Amino acid sequence: MHKLKIIFMSLFFLTMATGCQTIKDKTDTLFKQNKFLDSYTKALDKSSLISKTDPDGIITYVNEEFCKLTGYTKDELLGKTHSIIKHKSTKVSFFKELWDTILDKKIWTGIIDGTDKNNNTFITKMTIVPVIDDKNNITEFIATRKDITELITSRDKIEKNLTTDRLTNLYNRYKLFEDIRRSKKTLSLCLLNIDGFKEINDFYGHKIADELLISLSNTLKKLCVNSTVYKLHADEFALLTKDIDKDEFIEQIGYIIEIIAAKQFVIEENQIHISISGGISLEKNNLFISADMALQRAKQDKTKLYIYSDEINTMKHVEDNINGIKMLKDAIKNEFIVPFYQPIYNIKESKIEKYESLARIVSKDKIYSPYHFLNIAKKSKLYPNVTESIIKKSFEYFKDKEYEFSINISILDVLNKNTVNFIKNELSNFKDTKKIVFEILESEEIEDFDILIDFIKVLKKYGCKIAIDDFGSGYSNFSHILKLDVDYLKIDASLIKNITTDNNSKVIVQGIVDFSKRLNIKTIAEYVETKDALELLEELGVDYAQGYYIGKPENEIL
Secondary structure (H helix, E strand, O other): OHHHHHHHHHHHHHHHHHHHHHHHHHHHHHHHHHHHHHHHHHHHHHHOEEEEEOOOOOEEEEOHHHHHHHOOOHHHHOOOOHHHHEOOOOOHHHHHHHHHHHHOOOOEEEEEEEEOOOOOEEEEEEEEEEEEOOOOOEEEEEEEEEEOHHHHHHHHHHHHHHHEOOOOOOEOHHHHHHHHHHOOOOEEEEEEEEOOHHHHHHHHOHHHHHHHHHHHHHHHHHHOOOOEEEEOOOOEEEEEEEOOOHHHHHHHHHHHHHHHHHOOEEEOOEEEOOOEEEEEEOOOOOHHHHHHHHHHHHHHHOOOEEEOOHHHOOHHHHHHHHHHHHHHHHHHHOOOEEEEEEEEEEOOOOEEEEEEEEEEEEEOOEEEOHHHOHHHHHHOOOHHHHHHHHHHHHHHHHOOOOOEEEEEEOHHHHHOHHHHHHHHHHHHOOOOHHHEEEEEEOOOOOOOHHHHHHHHHHHHHOOOEEEEEEEOOOOHHHHHOOOOOOOEEEEOHHHHOOOOOOHHHHHHHHHHHHHHHHOOOEEEEOOOOOHHHHHHHHHHOOOEEOOOOOOOOEOOOO
């Protein structure tokens, strides 16, 4: 009996000791977890703007970073609602959507403007999280913000540079194309060109010729109260009008041409008389192209104004299209569509790291660039065959090579379900998809960015990278770049080819580089053709270079 008592007491103390050790272990674990959470909270508190509200939206907590940005003290904010920093431009529908989301116990994320105590505007990216108790009731809302004011301001400055003619301060060609693309209204377009401007330039010199262009641009702005005026290349202007009667528009343009012809421009005591010719288009499709054809016809016929009509399209265009379709069908049938590979150079590492696959047709010892067949392919519905051929052959070529390689994707590919399924199937059978980059043209007409975003998500699931091609040729993606999960921005050739002589191009490229670095996106400069250009791009911080100075497209890699 005594022995049993001893055994029982031993087991009791052993159990107590084990229990105490378990409690100690759990206490240590909880202490470590609390210490980690405390460190995480402090880090978040220093790097983000944090506020809390009760279920009715009354502010119950703000951190120091929130106070710094808004200019208000904690005492001034506590007990108030966030309407104290509401920006006057924010629509009621915006807040309705926000509240509908969080009251439905869902997380809301978005970009929102605000106004600080001194009435200065700031912009933040905000996430609001509803806090739910064990009875599934909302107890409070926690909002975290990131100040992106400088980032958005920088983007806006770059957009202005991209869309404004630096001499006249008018909108430029890129802005014209974007306005045409985005408009849902009936448009009328007139292109105006100064007659004999080269002679004026040669006789008076560049300085006076530039002053003449500025003076003419100011005159056009005064005359065109119902139209937007654009300055295109050299001595060409554009007038774009929405929802106007055809005859009224033609009459207005005729009046403008007469006024300009009668006007005396005084530039540095020089009295200069000019005349202008115009081409008008009222077409729903190919508005700019048809207006340009009308202008060329006016110049050819030496008339002051020509209105586009179908008779400008000669039989030669029809014959060219027929021959082009025949060549393309033959190329598809006989596997003549092949990729040529152009090297992409890592400027910092001084080595070639990537290649771009470029479509070519090789037939009868002749090599045809996309210029000869791409538009025909799109119009004749043969474009998917070109895309599939380049993808299939590029995948096969690079399957056992270490280089990263890129392939161009059109918005037509994104919208084509068969092409998307083809891409997914090819990716499923490719061993190392991290080597693949899909380049999406920035200059193309992308109306529904949600479709593009979904397409990018699909590619990202396979491990592919995304590049925006021809960046800087327009500005639509500048407005959406924050939403697109891209890895590279390829700076358009128009900004690179004159970068060593055109300071405006240099400023824009520098802005794009700075913007990209903030978003952790790599930059690639296209059309690099000289050593000087490459050295300047290195100074500006561009990551990669591509162009004939680096290497021409070839059917085999270096």
